[in-house]
Every structure is written in structure tokens, then in C-alpha cells.
Amino acid sequence: MMTPIAPLHAASPEDLPYRFDALDAAMEAAGLDALVATSKHNVRYLLGGYQFIFFAAMDAIGQSRYLPAFVYIRGDAGKTGYFANKMEIHEHRVAPFWVPEFRPDHWGSVDTMQAVGGYLQKCGIASGRIGFEAGFMPKDGFDALSGALPQARFTDASMLMTRLRMIKTRPELDLLREATARISASMQATIRAAHAGTTKFEIIERLRQEESARELTFEYCLLTLGASHVRAGSGQAWNRGEVMSIDSGGNLHGYIGDICRMGVLGEPDAELNDILAEVEAVQQAAFAQIAPGKTGAEMIAAGEVELRRGPNAAHNDFFAHGMGLISHEAPFLMTNHPVAYQGSDAHTPFEPGMVLSVETTMQHPTRGYVKLEDTVILTETGHEVFGADNRGWTVSDPD
Template sequence: MKHEFSPLHAASADDLPYSFADLDAAMEAAGLDALVATSKHNVRYLLGGYQFIFFSAMDAIGQSRYLPAFVYVRGHPDQTGYFANKMEIHEHKVAPFWVPEFRPDHWGSVDTMTAVAGYLQKCGIASGRIGFESGFMPKDGFDAIAEALPQASLVDASMALTGLRMIKTKPELDLLREATARISQSMQATILASGEGSSKHQIIERLRQEETKRELAFEYCLLTLGDSHVRAGSDQTWNRGEVLSIDSGGNLHGYIGDICRMGVLGEPDAELIDLLAEVEAVQQAAFACIGPGQTGSAMIAAGEAELKRGPNAKHNDFFAHGMGLISHEAPFLMTNHPVAYEGIDAERLFEPGMVLSVETTLQHPTRGYIKLEDTVIITEGGHELFGSDNRGWIVSQVDAD
């Protein structure tokens, strides 16, 4: 199965999903003179969509690791540099990088950061405030740059970069829309093909194959069967009348689609129809409060108010978070629910281009784990729901006795 879809790949600075003016403004607000990005997702974003395929699955090589570095001096896009692995010279020959300084000379974290420090000195940044990603900088790399630039202040720039990525461009939204559609198709195909006696291991492997043939990079699958809330793979099998909750993320050229859909083995009975309708009512209440000028706190309040009106409120939970290059990125809407961060964007007005994941989970004591998770973007006129199909019960038929 072949899907024609063009990934992001910036041939020039004009093709980037951000502007240098916005990057300069983010750095000025954070008090940064220069930036050294080293996470795969931010290097990919700042380069405009490129990621070296050789290290897409694993960083370790030899006695060190792959550590790409994007270097930017505030107000000087002409000094932008990309410090790459030696093998990336071949990538450059096929599709030249737009950065003025391309340095494919490195194999590990120490030599990369030593070279970055030397380049910053050449650019006149021997002192001042240099932003880096504290969660994505190995200690030996940090020590190398700190030793080479003893007069500089190294400060965490993670939140500045997260804020830069918050508003998605049309090409980014197109990737998220397509990723979500392909995950939805993969889930439907998996549920319909999984019958009585299929184990969790088998169902997850089938989903992986379905996503892979749709040219997604399989990220994860959280799967429940019946009243078991253990979401990992196991030998537990699917039995007639039981529900199946399938929550998966699939990556399309760096952007993650993340939804949850429900299956049932045999036609759903009246109770199951009512339970999913209760979950859907919470989702719809939240959707009604998504649009430009509205806030995450108002959306959350609407979802939680509808949740409390349901007959299974004590078993129900509502959650919302941002999506994009990573799961749980800005806007950050809820505090420590369940991921440990502060909901610093709860009162920020929604803007077109923001992407949300909205999810309601009912952990019913006898019928099981019933959940819907949807990807929603804010548009000029309101919002758009990605992957809006297959949101009811997907029925896998029971074999005739």
C-alpha cells in the first residue's frame, strides 16, 4: 500500500515552520544570546524537517552517541550552524542543507560540543547566556562546552523552544491530519481482523503492521481487553462481549498522531452503548469550548462539568494536552494530570494553529476501560477534529458456533 505524501524538508530558510524574527523574540524574552539545540525533535524542527535516518531508532554508537547540534546566534541567521555526523555529508550532497555553516565532522557528544564551543567563540559568544536543552544534553557534552567557554552562562532553553513550536503551520497541520487519519484506519483494520481468542500480543503486533504499511513509524500501543486495565501486551485473549480499548501513537515524518478508539467482540449491548455515549458527551462538551479567544481552563471546566453529570462520574476522568512533534507539548493545560508538569497555558487564549489532544476515560468496574481520545486543532473559525471517523463502537464479529 503506497501513500503519496510529502514530508517537511526545508530547501531554504523560506521553507522553515518558524521565522527568525519569532526565534529572536523567544530568545530575547529568555535572555539568550545564542542557542544550542540537541534534541532530535527540536533539531528537526529548527532545520525544517530533516532527520538523519541512520540514527532515527537509536543514538548509541561506539563509545558515545549521536548528538546533532543546531547553533543559532540571536539576530544573526547568517551564522546558523548544523553540527552533524560525518555520514551526513552524503545527505548534503543529495539535498543541501540551508544552514550557512554545515559541519559534518563528528561521531560523539564530546567532539560535537567541543566544535560547537569553538564556533561560538568564532561568532563572538565566548561569554553571555547560551541556551541549551538540559533534558537532552549528555553530561560529557555539557562538560565539554562548559570547559571551553568558562565565561559563558549555560541556561536551559527548553521552554523557549517549546513555545516556538506551539503554533503549527499549514504543512505541519497537514502532517498531523494525515497521521491521525492513518492511525484511525489502522485501528479499524486491526479491530475488525482480531477475533475471539486473539491475544494482546497478537493485536498489538497486528496494529504495528497496519501502521507500518501505511508508512507510519509505530510509536506505542496501550491496549486493554474487558475489565483488565493492564495496557501492556500479554497472553490475555479477547472474548465475546468484551470491549477493547486501543490507544496508539503513529509518527509521520516527525509528527505524532495520537487517538483512542473502541472495539467490541460482537454487537454492543444497551449498557455499552450508554457508557460510550457518556464518554462522548464529555468530549463534545469540551469541543464546544475550543476556538480562538477561548481558554484551556474554560474547556476543561466544561468537560469536567459534563463528566460530573454522568451516572459513572466517579469512574470517569477528563484530560487535555498539546500535541505535535512530541506527546504532551505546549499548550500545557493541566497540572500533573497525569504527566508531571505545570498547566502554565491554561489561561492563555487559544490561537489558530494550536493542536490539542482531548481524552475522556471511563474505568468501569465490570465492563472495562472505555475511552475516546481525539486530536483537535484551533482554526480561524473554531476547530477541526482530526480522524473523526470510527468514534463509535467498532464491531468485530463473533464466529458462528
């Protein structure tokens, strides 16, 4: 049974998942006078939960692209602006945005950024230092913005934004908890519905349907069957005695649940039980080091020590990362393992409200891909594992 949960919606600044003084302090430390956010996830966060449904799954429109822009002037929240698509005027009529300046006058990246540039000039930031998201600003949009503000200096503020999102509020954590629970239930239903001869394509489609039925936005399914380590969809069929690794991200009102669970077709044998227990021991060793004041480095070291104790250590791997509105965000705990970024938060003490994804993967040479991935949050006194059920073998009837 699903727990009813509404999307975040900030009707006023008091409802936002961040504080203006925290944003001001971060911008002052970075030497920024203004911020222009254009990524869908950061615009959603800064607005307090809103995302325009028409462009939720696409960007292209006509000869340009949708480019929402949130503009914030340091120390002057009363000038905050949202530069939106023309169709968003209807969204405003249903549930008015809290921003003092709402400009639903745009269709593409160039006209949006021209309007942003003109607004910043009006606000006295013509020669200031402006932060933007370099990875989420198309060249024609940046050319339009910098052309409108030839005396301004521009700097990438992407890291500032991800650090602002690092500590989650209770409503954000509630969404992550519920997203994880719904993914777990979807996985159990999917595994139990499969049988001998069910293909990977069919399993992935069943999971998509199960997640959609639970009001999740299906994002992906990384799936392996049998001895294969290949995690892509195919016509490969599941056979009696084989394992299934099912790893999926489902989105609930913008927040991503991401776990991996294991199935087996028929009762698991002793070797499979030992293999999964070895993976679980690494997870538990890492969990034991997740508490306020501990660090990612301590957690990783504990997981790796336990990993090396196992008989299949040569085939095992441990990984941890932050998550929330996107699947890899602060805290950043490991460098280039496997995703290409720096583990800049490895020695930063854990704080309540941080969210971690903790995962141990064994690529066994004969039994296949065995993995557990869990979502863990930092609490005031320790930690909580979201979706902590169904961590053993989920058994499907081969007939």
C-alpha cells in the same frame, strides 16, 4: 486510500516552520545571545524537517552517542550552524542543508560540543548567555561545551523551544491530519481482524503491521481487553461481548497522531452503548469550548461539568494536552494530570494553529476501560477534529 504527503524539507529559510524574527524575539526576552539545540525533535524542527535516518531509532555509537547540534546566534541567521555526524555528508549531497555552516565532522557528544564551543568563540559569544536543552544534553557533552566557554553563562532554553513550536503551520497540520487518518484506518482494520481467542500480543503486532503498511512509524499501542484496566501487552485473549480499548501513537515524518478508539467482540449491549455515549458527551462538551479566544481552563471546566453529570462519574476522567512533534507539548493545560508538568497555559487564549489532544477515560468496574481520545486543531473560526470518524463501537465478528 492514503493521501500522498511528503516530509517537510526546508531547502531555504523561507521553507522553515518558524521565522527568525520570532526566534530572535523569544531569545531576547529570555536574555539569550545564542541557542544550542540538541534534542532530535527540536533539531528536526529548526532544520525544517530533516532527521538523520541512521540514528532515528538509536543514539549509541561506539563509546559515545549521536548528538546533533543546531547553533543559532541571535540576530545573525547567517551564522546558523548544524554540527552533524560524519555520515551526514551524504545526506547533504543528496539534498543540501539550508544552514550557512554545515559541519559533518563528528562521531560523539564530546567532540561535537567541543566544536560547538569553538564555533561560538569564533562568533564572539565566548562570554555570552547561551541557551541549551538541559534534558537533552549529556553530562560529558555539557562539560565539553562549558569547558570550551568558561566565561559563558548557560541557561535551559527547553521551554523557549516548545513555545516556538506551539503554533503549527499548514504543512505541519497536514501531516498531523494525515497521520491521524492513517492511525484510525489501522485501528479499524486491526479490530475487525481480531476474533475470539486473539491475544493482546497478536492485536498489538497486527496494529504495528497496519501502521507500517500505511507508512507510519509505529511508536506504541496501549491496549485493554474485557474488564481489565491493564494497558500492557500479554497473552490475554479477547472473548465474546468484551470491549477493546486501542490507543496508539503513529509517527508520520516526525509528527505524531495519537487517538483512542473502541471495539467490541459481537454487537454491543445497551449498557455498553450508554457507557460510550457518556464518554462521548464529555468529549463534545469540551469541543464546544475550543475556539480562538477561549482558554484551556474553559474547555476543561466544560468537560468536567459534563463528566459529573454522568452516572459513572466516579469512574470517569478528563484530560487534555498539546501535541505535535512530541506527544505532550505546548499548550500545557493541566498540572500533573497525569503527566508531571505545570499547566502553565491553562489561561492563555487559544490561537489558530494550536493542536490539542482531548481524552475522556472511564475505568468501569465491570465492563473495562472505555476511552475516546481525539486530535483537535484551532482554526480561524473554531476547531477541526482530526480522525473524527469511527468514534462509536467498531464491531468485530467473534467467529
